[in-house]
Amino acid sequence: MARAPRKRSDKGKGIDRRTLLVGGGAAAGLLLAWGVWPRSYRPNLNAGPGETILNAFLKIDRSGQIIVIVPQMESGQGVTTVLPQILADELGADWRTVAVQSAPISPLYANTLLAREWLASDWTRLLGEAGDWAIGQYASRSSLMLTGAGTSIPMFHDAYRDAGAAARVLLCKAAAARWDIPWESCDIQDGVISDGAAKRMKIGNVVEDAARFDVPDILPYRQGQDGRLSGQDLPRLDAPSKIDGSHNFAADVRLPDMVYASIRQGPIGDAVLAGLDERSPAGVTGFLKLVKQEHWVAAVASNWWAANKALDLADPVFTLRGKPVSSETIDDALEAAFAGSAGRRIYAQGDLLPVFEGATILASEYQVDAGLHLTLEPMAATARVMDQEAEIWLATQAPALARDAIARALDLPEAAVTLYPLHAGGSFGRRMDWEVGAQAALIARDMRRPVQLLWSRLEDVVQDRPASPAKARLAAKLGRSGAIEGWLAKVAAPCAMSQTWARVGRGAMPHEAAAEMADKPTRLAIAGMALPYAAPAWAVDHYPADVGLALGFAPGNAALYGTFFTESFVDELAHLAGIEAMSFRIQMLGGNSRLAHCLSTAAAMGGWQGGVSGSGQGIAARMAGGAYAAIMVEAEMGGNAVSVSRIVAAVDAGDQVNPDIARQQVEAGLIYGLAHALGASAPYKGGLPTRSMLGRMNLPRLADIGEVSVELIRSTAPPARITDLAAPLVAPAIANALYTWTGQRLRRLPLLASA
Template sequence: MGRAPRKAVQRKDQSRGIDRRTLLVGAGASAGLLLAWAAWPRSYRPNLNAAAGETVFNAFLKIDRSGQIVVIVPQTEMGQGITTLLPQILADELGADWRTVGVQSAPVSPLYANSLLARQWLANDWTRIAGDAGDWAIDQYATRKALMLTGGGTSVPMFHKSYREAGAAARVLLCQAAAARWDVAWESCDIQNGIISDGGQRKLKIGEVAEEAAAFGLPEILPFRQGQADRLAGQDLPRLDTPSKIDGSHNFAADIRLPDMVFASIRQGPVGDAVFKSADEAAARRVTGFLKLVRNDRWVAAVAANWWAANKALDLADPVFELTGAQLSSERIEAALEQGFSSSSGQRLYSQGDLAPLFDNAAIVASEFSVDPGLHLALEPMCATARVTDDAAEIWMAAQAPGLARAAIADALGFGESAVTVYPLHAGGSFGRRMDVEAGVQAALIARDMGRPVQLLWSRLEDVIQDRPSAPAHARMAAKLGRNGMIDGWLAKVAAPCGMSQTWDRIARRKPPHEAARDSAESSTRLAVAGMELPYALPNWAVDHFPVDPGLPIGFAPGNARLHGAFFTESFVDELAHQAGIEPISFRIQMLGGNPRLAHCLTTVGAMGGWQGGIEGSGQGLAAHQMDGAYAAVMVEAAISGGKLSVSRIIAAVDGGDQINPDIARQQVESGLVYGLALAMGASVPYAKAMPRRAIMGRMGLPRLADIGEISVELVRSSAPPAELTEAGAPLVAPAIANALFTVTGQRFRKLPLLPRT
């Protein structure tokens, strides 16, 4: 069956991105900001430091005399393998020996701006009206503001071309230098396994001509490598960060040690508009090693000779905060979401066809769903180390937005941005939490007050209280089934805050979390209903968003709004399949005539998992979704025993294009699947009196190894450009489990987490 033309209209998207004035300013600027390989960019040059013997070839590559390949990576490594994937792209085009490849974090520079994530994040009505000019304006804005961003599964799609070009350019220059020594045409030379040769007996190591090569020029058309022999792309190469993480030499933020350094713990009060009032410093002084309480309008930190002493001193100091406004509670969150449906701020963001005549006096299928906020619970709590002098500051921290972190720290200290150096570190997990920058700002202020280096580490309790979880959401779903079992009409109404809008207001506009939450509730945005734009060919459908402020600041998470969007959509599709009396895979595929990649994933996962058709008692459920060049289907086998959820199998089929490192791609999918399982089982807490009611990870209901069972991931062969798969699996696990539980209980599970916890 052919797919109906997609004519969905995006309307009234007032996301907090680039406004009309900024767009016009950007549109009048020069376009010569892109990185050119024939010569250095006119406006921006690499700001890399070169050690003795190192030669800078471009913004992404240095080579030293020994042949060491140093690849510069601007993306934050959070376990997703990006510090292997990007070097692998470059090394493949260069012809390098993988054993000689190393990684260095990039400094803040416009050359590393992630304009792809900026487009996703900042696009609104003004930029869409402008079309290509709007995209160009966002690209200009991202470049000039040096928006180095990691998130949204954009790292590989954003930088794949740049790293290919960087490797190819260096290969050409090195071949030119070798050819000049041999007095042959450079086109006859090539590099394989780190050795330059002219096809005959003459050979040189890369490092021998690195310095000479940088003086040559590039041809107008940059040649890429041809053929598949000795290629690194597509191989399961070992990760570059694994050895140091195994032997313990890998430095995370809490591993930094500086001369004369002291340690700090912090309290920031309950959730909401909390202001610090008082603390008992005399009690804190009873702790051996305690040095000082550092006070701020919104927090208080204890500084001591070691972290345990600092945290104990804070406990004894018993800080008091004054909270303005209503206290956060789970009941308040639920009430705000329900009241959101009557808000005048609601807007129809997607619309196709005409639903009115279908829904008037017709029998429709309707269901309501809800999702609780999901905590990040990364292994490493928020942490930063700072050294501040009278005129400069150095900050060691994991940051998904290092340029914005630097700007916020400079603003807090009253310094120019050039006086602040941020040393980007790998994160011990993040799930989006390191997009926020407050730990770096706090560490810098404490270090300035102390006059010596300070390492600030949040306690686990503080990390939970001050988390910016994924969005809570309610949905009212309605559909009209036709006589042939097809969906004639579909309407989704979603009440939810927007984590991406709030995060931008916090890190770019420096708003306190409670103000960002309040202001984001003033307008609807497509960012809050991502995942609700259907992959299915329906003639009549619409999505309405109702913005709300439930009193809980929220933020980035894997999949962002897709975590609730896919749960609502795929759970409801399964209900409709049951109502229509059609097997769930067939029900979906009959609406995917124009989407063969997603249909292939569905048939593949069904074959891999031994799909029984979703019959009663099978314990099998599935879900499918597409996002940013990745197509995925997930099937699970689940049951409830003794009031506890158990998942014995998770099978995923993913089409993410031509993957650079298939093993890392599988790791990314598996990570997302486990994260999605955590959301289904727990990873959420009830709130009362502006505080979470539990903060111990053992009480979160998180999955353990014994709970996970077998996980199988199949990467569907594809010649499409590679997508990053860090977010492909997370949104699909919960709806697949909910659909599976229906087959064994006969009841629909329409709330996340799936089983209630007190």
């Protein structure tokens, strides 16, 4: 096998002789040594009968089955296929023998990439590389396992490639020792080790011997394209069980003597349980008990329907401390933020003052309402609590944080809590919060038997942690050639990501986290608004706001509203300049050839007519996390209904491991973006959403979605994050399309609210 220099990356944990110690059985694994404060971490994997642990990402059994360990939560994005595909490709495995196992909580699986983005501050940026190093150290030592923001592949790509290469070397060494030949003459393809001639052996026959060999200082990567799995549209590993119904989600777990619970938590804000009817639930067949805490009450029964019915009869009453949230108070808070003293300039290039002084400028105001997650699976968890230990079955994007929170709730040491991470029936960022796990554990402790807690759809909507509402004031000056000479964006918005960390990372109550971040301007709240166009002078200011909502992760996060603001306003400027919208964007891109290619490809695929009046065509583009995308939509309005007949997307996200799954991720983002643009929101009144049924959210149905085309542009760049790329593009593209159809510029999301 040819040798290639082993690449290092801070986005994945490399494996070489200094960092990988391979021994026999469960003691085998990784040793990571940190420079200043050395710490050693070994895999805490369990080896079943016949299984051998080769490293933190891989076990192989005697039959040759490849068991890939995945630390990321699967919520439909395909991560439990793509990460194993990287490892299996480098190992030379037969894809039919690959299985997946969720990773236990361990520092070895920390997502330092997302941690650096999430936790970076002005202080860490001032420290430069030292600040990045400090956050990485904190993330690893805290076992900060995180799934989100499309970071799974960029973070772990190199680690899985190295794990596969290391295992291939060990297996080749074991086979070569039996054959008494140099191990470099061996290779693995389709799960079979061979010397390139007559000698052949299945990997399961030597896996136990392989664990006793050492890994070379420089790992040889596979060369050539014969038999490679990377780049192929391999079938998803999770698809068969989800199709036949055998796949277990949190609400599918069944334990001996288990009971079921439903919960009420009151209106949005600091709600405290004030009273309830404790006698009426007794008439419900199967009802067992009411479990009360300061901020919630749960009913427990022999089945979930009985538990939820008992709660209805109990009719709990809550006292809300503070002003109840409403659509009016949200709007007022966003408007008031502009007049506050907490605003700060986050992005700046050039000097805007001389550009704007005495000039005629175009100014517009945009607004986005809070966007609900509305996942197919409401929040759910199953718990079994004994005297000094607990077991929790939970879908979570932050398993270590969830385990620690559950341990605190039960007043147990972290080691006494075992968390079994499950796949989620959709998430869109909602499973970053862990409260349902802590609630299930407290109810199970009170009942002294296993409990499955499932939130009702009403509870799931009321207690959602929606995407942030935001308001923007934009101004720009055009030069004589139509080019943007100056650009200023003022954005009033709370920061959903900062709130989320205060809740899940530091244990703050939702209303406390919202209040704590109310006066803190941050780059996270306007991420995605750094102008991709080559304006000589531009700036973006953030004005923090307390809107009374507890907010959370969502696809694209701040880019959900930031891209709507930017791409809608760019379209306005193009029409003001009298320049066709795509050409206007391309001439402003400067040297950004990859985004220009996406724009021209989407336009060509969609039959772009230049955005002429009556065409119903709109276009939008963005770049994020090393990926580039542009979409073109065809939309029209009839009465108060918007119809989107076509969406065409062109995406450059590097060399994708599984192109079909990459297309699925883009398609999923487009549909989520469509829902966010047209519905997926609710007015608020008296601390509650005024609608909670999915059928009343104006969500797109299969019959409402026209043709969706996705073109992945060939690229040799490393695979970039793609999960959150497309969602923010849909709303501005539709708004731009409707302008050509109606002549009216829609500047508020959801679009139907402004129609």
